[in-house]
Amino acid sequence: MNMRAAPPTGQSTDIRDLLLDAAGLSLDKLPMLHVIFDRMATLCAESLRQLASSQAYYSLSQVESGRIGDVLDSYEGMAIVGVFHSPEWDSHVIVGFDRDFVFSMVEVLFGADGSEPPVDDERSFSNIELRIAIALFEQMAKALQGSFALVSQVSFKFQRQETRMDFAVVGRRNNLAICAKFLLQALNRGGEMFVLIPQGALTPLRQQLASTTAGESSPRDPIWTKHIRGEVQRTEVRLRAVLEEREITLGEAGMLEVGQILPLQATPRSRVKLESVEQPLFWCSLGQAEGSYVLRIEEAVDLDQEFIDDILPR
Structure with a gap:
């Protein structure tokens, strides 16, 4: 009877490694x-x-x-x-x-x-x-x-x-x-x-x-994350304070003239909406300090409520 000696433990793994290397x-x-x-x-x-x-x-x-x-x-x-x-x-x-x-x-x-x-x-x-x-x-x-x-x-x-x-x-x-x-x-x-x-x-x-593998996210690079955060925080944005908004027809807009006065329903006590890129951010109160108008932030805008107000008839 012919008998073949079994390979030493770990030899098969070494062979696979050699094949992979080749x-x-x-x-x-x-x-x-x-x-x-x-x-x-x-x-x-x-x-x-x-x-x-x-x-x-x-x-x-x-x-x-x-x-x-x-x-x-x-x-x-x-x-x-x-x-x-x-x-x-x-x-x-x-x-x-x-x-x-x-x-x-x-x-x-x-x-x-x-x-x-x-x-x-x-x-x-x-x-x-x-x-x-x-x-x-x-x-x-x-x-x-x-x-x-x-x-x-x-x-x-x-x-x-x-x-x-x-x-x-x-x-x-x-x-x-x-x-x-x-x-x-x-x-x-x-x-x-x-x-x-x-x-x-x-x-x-x-x-x-x-x-x-596909579908898995790559590990977060803390250095790259810090760099991105720093660049984003240095980005300049423009803020806009909206005291009142009014809808008019295109015909009314076409009849506007230089020097015409548009009455507003807003008062100095009305809340002012602070926006950036047409995105509402905060409700503010209007005031004065050292001869300039100032805004005091009171609360964040409830975006869900804003959405409801826009779609429901007034």
Whole structure:
């Protein structure tokens, strides 16, 4: 009788992992990746706002899968990359800036107003540009860490900077990787930033990255929520105080003349409705102070009652 030894415990799981690694990660099944990289764009914009007076915007343009060598070759001679090490993932990650990104960022950080034409030069990067890139890479490490905190407590340590893509080695060049591309817009110009992460580093996180499915809401980003709340609160709105409203016919409106007096039924004791964008907000009382009319808010408008009053005949 032929007998076959049973595989050790856990061996089947290891085989499945190897098969998944060979096939590559399916981006369609990892919706959290887009959430993470969207958050990274927000964090990058927040960090840049503290360094520059000009407004600059980051936006995620695409997330794709490809071979490490193919992605790097497409930026050969036109980008600066930073190589980071993640001890928790036991892997390396690349962040890259193309020429337009670097030139635009230099102008933003040095206070340019965008009046000069964009730099269109194939020269090598200057020492100042390289040093600025290193400072930006440090910011990118913090943004990456804050973004991936949604699914993993991970850190990224900046190791070195490269301008030749064949020196930016983070694994075998034919290994699969996830590449996220971001657009920078500032001073009527911009550039591209990319993040390259080997798929092997993300494979252990595939369950967490697949946690957001269709129909489920994405995790709330506290930094983005705070930013939105701040922008909304700074928005200017126009208030209107309505003492009395009257309906007239189109014929009566056509007979109005300059200098004509329209009698009102309202008195100084009548309540005034405070509105914004034709939305009733508060009932107020009218008064005077230091030679000007003033309003004192008394109570909020009951919108349900207002609706009933509008539809019922008077």
